[in-house]
Amino acid sequence: MTDVSTQFELMVISGSASLQETLATLDSVALISVPTTARALSLLDGDWLPGAVYVEDTLRGTLDDVWAIVRAAMRRQVRVVVNLQGRGAGRASEFQAAGATVIDARTPDAVADQVSKALGTRRRAHSEAIMVAVTAVKGGVGKTLLTAMLAEGLRQRGVSVLVIDNDISNSGIRPTFRIPSTAPTYTGLLGDGLGMAAWTPERLRSCIYQHRESGLDFLLGPEEMVEAIHDLDSKNFYAFLHAVRQLSGYQVLLFDTSPEIVRRPAPYIVGREGGWLVLPAPPSRKERTGVLNLLRALRHNPGDDLTGRTLLVGMEPERGVVSSLSTALPLFAREAPSARLLGTLVHDPRTVSLADAGEQGYRSPLTVVPHGRFARSVHDIVDALAHEIGLTTPLAKPRSTLLDRLFRARPVAPAGVAMDGRKVAA
Incomplete structure (x- = not known):
């Protein structure tokens, strides 16, 4: 039997590219991806032998093909890990009797964990940071504003946050935080011709932009419309994602995702x-329909219902809008009972525009x-978010006494701006 305590080769027979990338996090393992069972059988009958084989019953073909791989590997004394999550799920004892290690993992991370345990190796550690993706299927619903306020609110609670700009076709993060065009972009790493080898923690860390005014760190997408290569x-x-999760020093990884989730399915991943997943939930008819469609898609996500990890933020409508959250929220709850508000x-808009009106750089609303x-609502949402995701914040929620609300709730305009938002001469 091959000694798996040193560098060895793992033959992976799977049609999932994402799984192969996750298995690449195993220490001392070189992956050999094999696209078909026929090719795998040919290799197992040849002179070269892998240290171990991973195969799953979701491949095209029959269960007999999986059996053929198991028998060929065992005949050559090669360790086999079989993932039974489809048509072979009821025959685990037969595979075990043949000498294979049987697992029943569905997500790439779970597969990697169980394969690592079966082979006696380790995974390169992820940081303990909690991932939060703010997502929507329609632009203009307040997604980037909500992302910015969650980041700011968490920072004010003493939480270290890395903001990842994943809306790379139309970034709102750069203009929101007034980040200069000279700031580095992580998407630029794809232009180096390294393919997926570009994604390493060391290379990503070189792309982090430290925003002095907010105290936040950013991984930024391009300032202009993204090219296909990026x-x-x-x-x-x-x-x-796996490279980002190996970055140390952050408690929360906060993603501002693209509304084009079919083309860029970052929220699902x-x-x-x-x-x-955090969803801005406006009550007006068009936006409400988008939220319902997204909740439906998350509920029917292949393998797992993701609405149990979905958190809604009601977006107060403008004055004069007849649609109300009191009408919309029960609809959301009916579509996704596991989602929480x-x-x-x-x-x-006055507070937000005043913050944006000054000439002296970024200023937080x-x-x-x-x-x-507005500020009190943000702090309440951040407090609820921390509770839901199991995050302990070093600092307590900012307090606002009745005296504060009565006499200290007047906006303080930035230099060069009148209280109505007009720019004035110095």
């Missing part, structure tokens, strides 16, 4: 990998009116 498909995002983000309704 896009992240599922395979690349899995590799990128973050959810499958144990992260949390974090609270309601107050609609306060939370500091413009620190005791106003």
Whole structure:
């Protein structure tokens, strides 16, 4: 039997590119990806032998093909791990009797954990950071504003946050935080011609932009519309995600994702990998329909219902809008009973625009009116988020006394801006 305590080769017979990228996190293991059972049988009958074989019963073909691989490997004294999650699930005892190690994992992370245990190796450790992806299927619903306020609110609670700009076709993070065009981009690593080998913790760390005004760190997408060479498909995002999770020093990894989730399914991947999904939920008809469609898609996600890891934030409508959250929220609850409501983000365009109006760089809306309704709603949502995801914050929620609300809730305009938002001469 091959000694797996040193460098060895693992033959992987799977059609899942994301699984192969996850298995690449195993220490002292070189992956040999084999696309078909016929090719695997040919290799097992040849002169070269792998240290171990991973095969699953979700491959095209029959269960007899899986049996053929197991028998060929055992005949050559090669260790075999069989993942039974489909048509072979009821025959685990037969595979075990043949000498194979049987697992029943569905997500790539779970597979890697069980394969690692079966082979006596280790995975390169992920950080303990909690992943949170803010997502929507429609632009203009407040997704980037919500991402920014969650990041700011967590930072004010003493939490170290890495903000990942994953809306790479139309980034709102850069203009929101007034990040200069000279800031590095992680998508630029794809232009080096390294393919998925570009995604290493060391290379990503060189791309982190430290935002002095907010105290937040960022991994930024491109400032302009992304070129095809710099896009992240599922395979690349899995590799990128695993490299990000090896970055130390952060308690929360906060993703601002693209509404094009069919083309860029980052929210699904973050959810499958144990992260949390936060959905801005406006009540108006078009936006409400988008939320319902997304909840439905998350509920019917292949393998796992992701609504149990989904958190809603009600978005207070503008004045004059007849649709109300009191009408919309029961619809969301009926579609996804497992999803939870974090609270309601107050609609306060005046505070947001005042923060954006100054000439002296970025200013947080939370500091413009620190005791106003908007800031209080953000802190309440952050408090609920921390509770739901099991995050202990070093600092308590900022307090607003009745005196604060009555006499200290007046906006403090930035230099060069009048209280109505007009720019004035110095």
